[in-house]
Every structure is written in C-alpha cells, then in structure tokens.
Amino acid sequence: MTHLRYGFRTFLLELLMVAAGLAFLFPVYALVTLSLKSSKQIASAPLSPPTSPTMGNFSRAWSAAGLGSALVNSTVITIASLICLIAIGSFAAYFLARCASRLGFTLYVLFLLGIVLPFQLGMIPLFKLVDQLGLLGTYQGMIVFYTGIQLPFTIFLYTGFIRALPRDYANAALIDGATHLQAFTRVVFPLLRPITGTVLILNAVFIWNDFFTPLLYLGGSARETVPVRVFAFVGQYVSDYGLVFAGLVLAALPILAVFLVLQRYVIRGFASGLKG
Template sequence: MSKRYTIGSFLLEIVMIAVAAVFAFPIYILIVLAFKSEENWREAPLSVPLDPYLGNFSAGWSQAYLGDAIFSSALVVICSLLVLVAIGAPAAYFVARCKPRLGYGLYVFFLAGMILPFQLALIPLYQTMRDIQLLGSPASLVLFYAGLQMPFTIFLYAGFIRTIPRAYEEAAKIDGAGELLTFVAVVMPLLRPITGTVLILNGVFIWNDFLTPLLYLSGSDWATVPVAIFSFVDQYVTEWGTIFAALLIGVLPVLATFLVLQRSMIRGFASGVKG
C-alpha cells in the first residue's frame, strides 16, 4: 500500500528544492557570466544571456594557456590512476583474501593512512622530491598522488572484493589457474563497478588539487588547470567574463568523465555482485 502525500512530504520537498537551489546558484553564476560580454554583466550580472557571447572562451583558452594546462592535468591524472588501479586492486585482493588476522592488521594500517593528514609530511615530501630531482616534473605529482590515494583505493577495493563469493575463485583454481591468473581473469573483471568509482573519486581529487601542483611544479611549463587559472585570475582580475569562461573550460573534462562513468560509480557504491 502506497504512502499518502502529506504536509510533511510537501515541506520536505520544499526544503530539498531550497538546498538544491543553494548548491545550483554558484553554477548558474559561473555559466551566466561566462556567456556575457563585459558590458552585459556590468548592467545585469544575474540575468539569462539571451545573446550568448563566445569571445570569453577563446580569450580564456589562449590567455590562460588552458590547452597546455589541460594536457598537463590529464597526463598527471591518467598516470596516477593507472598506478592506483595497477597496485591498489591486487593489494586489496591480498588484504581481503589473506588470513583474517593479517588481513585485518593490513586493513587497519591502510585506514590509518587515510586518517593522517598529508600536510604532516608536506615539507619532508617536498625535500625528498627536491633531493631526487623530480621537482618541476609531472612524475613528482604521480608519485605523490599514488602514495596519498593508495590507502583510499585499497579501502574501496577491499570492501568490494569481500562481497564477491569465493566460489568464483575456487572454480578457477579447480581448473588449474594460479593466484595471479585467478585475479586477472576472474576477479578483475568483477571489479569494473568499483573501478569506475575509484577512477571518478581519485580523478576528481587529483584534477582539482591546487596546493601540490603549485609547490611541485612552480616555475615549470607543466602547470595544471587550477594553477594556470590561478595565475590567470591574478593577472586578469577585472575580466570576470573571461575568468569564468576559463573556469568553465577547466570543469568540462571532469564533468564529461563523470557523466560517462556515473553508472559504474553507482554500482560501485552499491557494492553488490549478482551471480
């Protein structure tokens, strides 16, 4: 029997709409100002642009060097994600399938890595990157993000692997497959939903990170999107239409990736495997 629509339900809907409007308002400002010329946004900054102005995008792309910045960010994100998946998935498989005491100890160890703030090691890590002469190179960011996000990645994978029935692996071993072949041929295909979640959550964090690229790539030609936009805003502080257009361009790759992988992310959060 369906529930009746009550005043409480109506009030709850109003509250949720208000919350959604609060979160959507900054996005509305971002989009509206990106499509307005300077004269239009000075006269009516919040009105809908009936005659969209596209000059802000070409100016933001060229003046902020967003092409090079997007390439740098994409290179760092892709390489970091490859390392995280290649190491995190088998490591989580070992944690989830090894002896209970050992597995629990390793699991707690990786959880501690999630709890401790990386700012505690910010200066030592910077000095280490300087000593091994990786400052100014994307490799320094790949190493940093792989180490920083590895506990979180193993946490996600291990939780999902525990929901997979061992019967799949036992059947493969009966057919003569070893541990490595069992993981690659049987377990890894089952990890596609959680892999989508790993890619989205880690990718968004790495793409949007500002502090680490500012420190590690300072003075180099490998500025990422947040650093490039920060430098651009500092130089063109009064050209808000161009600035917002540059911000919108920087957001689009992450948004497109999220739309492609959102179903995998939802299935990963559900953490269920249907036999």
C-alpha cells in the same frame, strides 16, 4: 496493498529537496551566465540571463591562459596516476580481502590510518624528498605523489567490494590450475567494474582539481596543471570577469564530462562495497 498518502510532511520534504537542488545548481548557473557576458553586461546585471551571449570569452581565455598545455599536463598526470592506483590498489585489496592472517589485518589497519591522517602533516619532508630525487617539476613526481596519497582510499574501496564477492569464482580458477595472479586478472578483476568506476571518478576529481600540491611541486615549470594555470590567469585578468569565468568553465568541462559518463558506477560501487 498499502498506498502512501501525500501529506503536508511529504510536501515539506519535497520543498526541502527542491531548495537543496537549487542551492547546488546556482553556482553552476552563475558560472555559465558570467562566462557568456561582456564586462559591461556583468557590471549592469551580473546574474540575469545573458541577452546577447558571446562565445568570444572562451577563445580569448584559451589563448590567454595557455589552457591547451595545462590540459595536456593535467590529463597525463591524472590518467597515469589512475592506472597506477587501479593496478596496485586492486591487487593489494585482493590480498587483504582474502588473507585471514594477522598480517593482512595489520596491513589493512595501516592503510586505514593513511585515510585518517592528513597528508599535509608530511608535506615538508615529502617536498624535500622529491627535491632530493630530482622530481620537482616532473610528471613522475606528481604521479608517485598522487599514487601514494590516494592508495589507502583506493584499497579501502576495493577491499570492501571484494569481500562482498563470492569466493567460488576465484577458487574454481585455482582448482583448474590457475595462479593467484591469473585468477585475479582473468576472473576477479572483471567483476570489479562497478567499484573501479567509483575509484576512477573519485580519484580523478581529486587529482584534477587539486591546487596546492601542483602549485608546490610544479609552480613555475612547464608542467603546470589546469588549477595552477587558472589561478595565475585569474590574478592577471581579475578585472575582466567574463574572461575569468570562461577560463573556469573550460577548466571544469573535462572532469565534468568524465563524471557524467561514470556517475552510475559511483553509488553502485559504494553500495556494494558497504555490504562488505
């Protein structure tokens, strides 16, 4: 049995990894530290650990920024968009992965083009279309927008994973008399749990943190999401940095909790999908 030797090269690699970890953790440390300090403490020693941390910034930020309604708006839009993406994307990917015709290949290539082409190219026509349909400032407009924008990426992930699955499970169900819809919903979809977790977390992070689209479609309405509300809050209280950073922490906590719960599915889903 060969034993790996711990040499100078391994030591340098460990130092590099530690430095990379510290670089990623520093913004988190700064965000939390500043949110626990008063304006006077921030002015005197901004990055030092808080000697007398205060939780009052969070309650003040919650009420001043109106984060309660913004969290409800972001949650509704994110959850509804994820449901649409999973329902449509998984079933479309099942057809593309199992269809050996030119039509299936052509559709798959078109979806891949949807990943490559930036949606900002069609932002003005999309805005005019949403305005003409009367969907500006509504949940429905944002849900349809995010479903359409993220569908190519979702189908790409699902297709790679389904291609790596054995066909025997679905074929056995079809032989027993099940339809393709029944075979997918009862046999194939339960096997897609790892990639579904990946789809959930990646799309949820994008939708929750998106700022430009809600600013354009929801700005000034009662449906403003968390990033838009925090942006207006930061501009209003830019001199009170403790309040500002407390608002940023409150805005980041929900999606951070979702990521911590589903993080194990991300790498597993990517690794399984890349095999296909």
